[in-house]
Amino acid sequence: MTGTYDVVVVGSGAAGLTAALTARLRGLSALVIEKTDRYGGSTALSGGAIWVPNNVWLEAEGLRDTVDNARAYLDATVGDRVPGALKDAYLRHGPEMVRYLRDHTRHVRFHWSPGYSDYYPERPGGRPEGRSVEPVVFDGTRLGPDFELMRRAGLPTYGMTITSAEFHHLNMIGRTWKGRLTSLKVGLRAIKGLLTRSKYLSLGEALTARLRLSLKEAGGEVWLSAPFVDLVAEDGRVTGVRVRRGGREETVTARLGVVLAAGGFSHDQAMRETYLPHPTSTAWTSASEGQTGDVIKAGLAHGAALDLMDKVWGAPSVVPPGERPFFLVADRGIPEMVIVNERGERFANEALPYHDLVDRMYATGSPRAWIVLTARAKRRYIFTGLFPGQGFPKRWRENGFLKTGRTVGELAAAMGVPVASLEATVKRFNGYARTGRDLDFGRGDSAYDRYYGDPTLPNPNLSPLEKGPFYAVPVLPGDIGTKGGLVIDGHARVLRPDGSAIAGLYAAGNSSAAVMGETYPGPGATLGPAMTFGYLAAEHMASGKSAEMRG
Incomplete structure (x- = not known):
């Protein structure tokens, strides 16, 4: 049994959902396949913030930034561990991605987290007031039946929905009036949710829900319990994937390309032993289940280069x-x-x-x-x-x-x-x-x-x-995830060791080697690049199709 789409995305976290959503908004057919029985990946378990300098939500708060300032900061943190062209692609197109999703969806909405500083604010280009924005609280009932299929974080918040900005004050509930007032605000929201039967979501759950509903309204498809098996290639070009669904293996054709966005290898002990510092254990990871490096192994088998495989997004x-x-x-x-x-x-x-x-x-x-x-x-x-x-x-x-x-x-x-x-x-x-x-x-x-x-x-x-x-x-x-993966260029194309691109193959999120190199510049420096390069993969495919049609 086969199916055909313009774009096939492996993985349903922020990178994958953004890639599929962008593809649909650009008029391409798109399918997301998800290994587990819940969509959202590690994004749903995360704080949900994105670190994208100079984005429209910061501009709305009067926080002026420049590409040069942000570049100075990345140079002072990431350094030359990743190619300058990759950093530049992120700095140029990250704000573009945020604006595009704001302008073309009804649901992808963020707000600034005041004072949530860059992680190295004293370095050149660093900002003590912070560059991170987090998703606005969202009522999960708007997802309809898809709400029950979303991965849940299970945070110990005792029925309360708390944003990152609110937690900053709530942490001082016993010390400051701001903390007590914030607890009142959070409590009233919980009461309102009970009275209205709303299911308020914040943090990574809110981001996941907003992207998923946007994709649903745009007509994108998501298959759950559909694990990736392998890539399909013809004459050096990736043309689709093999997927196991309902106990049967299917081939899904991707006319324009496949986006690998299934996370890293945090839950594969053998890969951890091979690549990461010792001791290491799958029991120590907060990454979502199912992240066993399947797509990284497949990319490697098809000639891809790997980098940063000895690094994780560290989380004591x-x-x-x-x-x-x-x-x-x-x-x-x-x-x-x-x-x-x-x-x-x-x-x-x-x-x-x-x-x-x-x-x-x-x-x-x-x-x-x-x-x-x-x-x-x-x-x-x-x-x-x-x-x-x-x-x-x-x-x-x-x-x-x-x-x-x-x-x-x-x-x-x-x-x-x-x-x-x-x-x-x-x-x-x-x-x-x-x-x-x-x-x-x-x-x-x-x-x-x-x-x-x-x-x-x-x-x-x-x-x-x-x-x-x-x-x-x-x-x-x-x-919270591994950093190493498939090497990509500024269009999110997967590269071979000689620097050439594997036609039809893209990667984003923790399936790709992190644009942040060996460091972690600010809150949301995982999700910001994940969404940006998911967006860039879809944009590159859409532009290629447009050029083909014009030709």
């Missing part, structure tokens, strides 16, 4: 026994907290951009670490998704995941780290906290650090760990 995580990883973001910015290695020593600024902290964890030689905090910090701030005043899960105590101690020494003994070392580390840190300056690692010096800190303190990230009881849980070098 706590992984309780039998539970999903919890990605530590805001948790690492709160006061009365330190992160130490297995020797009981600090090894980095705890509030570093998460990607950097994972690199530092591996650089210690033993990437397993501990996050240590006081009972007062636990009472004051949201920690591992638990609100102030909410106790740690009983199972964490019973299975030994949570370590406790009345003193730092007692805690160290429970953790199995040298007592004298942890006591000395906490004593040294407390001295810095009292002066408001971390002379070892500069915690609190960056605008990014301070975003998740306590604004009522002289240094929002520093306060001494003085009074017990003390708590500790292990931290592992997790990820």
Whole structure:
């Protein structure tokens, strides 16, 4: 059994949905095939923000930016790890993609996240006020039956819909009036949802829903439970895919091209062992299920070049026994907290951009670490998704995941780290906290650090760990996805090692080698490029068809 479309997209995250949506808006027929029984991929599990400098939603807020300024920032962060032409394609066409989706859909809408800083705001071109925009809250009931088929994040928000900008304030619910007012706003939204039977979505769920409804209205098709099997090629050109559907294998022809957008290889232990630093484990990833590198392997078999295969989008995580990883973001910015290695020593600024902290964890030689905090910090701030005043899960105590101690020494003994070392580390840190300056690692010096800190303190990230009881849980070098994949050009075409393009084959998102190279410039620097290169793939195919028709 065969089917024929202009464009076939493998994967239903932001990259794939954007590629298919753009194709439909340009008058091309488009099919998305999804391996699992839920659409949305890792996008649905994410924060949903996009980092696209100089986009229309920032302009609407009066935030003026320039391509030159953004290029200076990428040069200062990404450097020459990826070709300049690829960075330029992103900077030129990212804003174009955002404007195109705003102008040609009714649903793809964003708003600025005020103060969510670039991750390196002090570098040339960096912006402390931030460049990230996140999707506007969306009522999932507008999807109709497709709502039940969307991947859900399952975040511990207890029935409340919270945007990234709101969480920034809600994290200080016990410390600031802004935090309390934000909690009231979030609570009223939850009540409204109950009264109106709305299903409010935020973050990556909102982005997924907005793209999916837009694609539905544009007439694009999505097949679920339809795993990719292989590419089909004739005379060096990719002409379609083989897909397994309903227990049968089908060939789907792609007249213009195939877009590989099925994510990376986070859930393939063999590939992790082959490419990533050791130790590594599929149990540590927050990427969506099904990301086992299928399309990367297929691209490689058809002559594609690979790059950045030893890199992940790092996400320091706590992984309780039998539970999903919890990605530590805001948790690492709160006061009365330190992160130490297995020797009981600090090894980095705890509030570093998460990607950097994972690199530092591996650089210690033993990437397993501990996050240590006081009972007062636990009472004051949201920690591992638990609100102030909410106790740690009983199972964490019973299975030994949570370590406790009345003193730092007692805690160290429970953790199995040298007592004298942890006591000395906490004593040294407390001295810095009292002066408001971390002379070892500069915690609190960056605008990014301070975003998740306590604004009522002289240094929002520093306060001494003085009074017990003390708590500790292990931290592992997790990820939200792998960075390595198929090498692409500025049109998202997959390239061979000699730089030539494989006709009919495109890639975007984590199936492609990241345009951000070895770093992570800002919140949404995964999804921004994913959507941009999905858009560029469809644009290139549409332009080629237009040229063919004119000829």
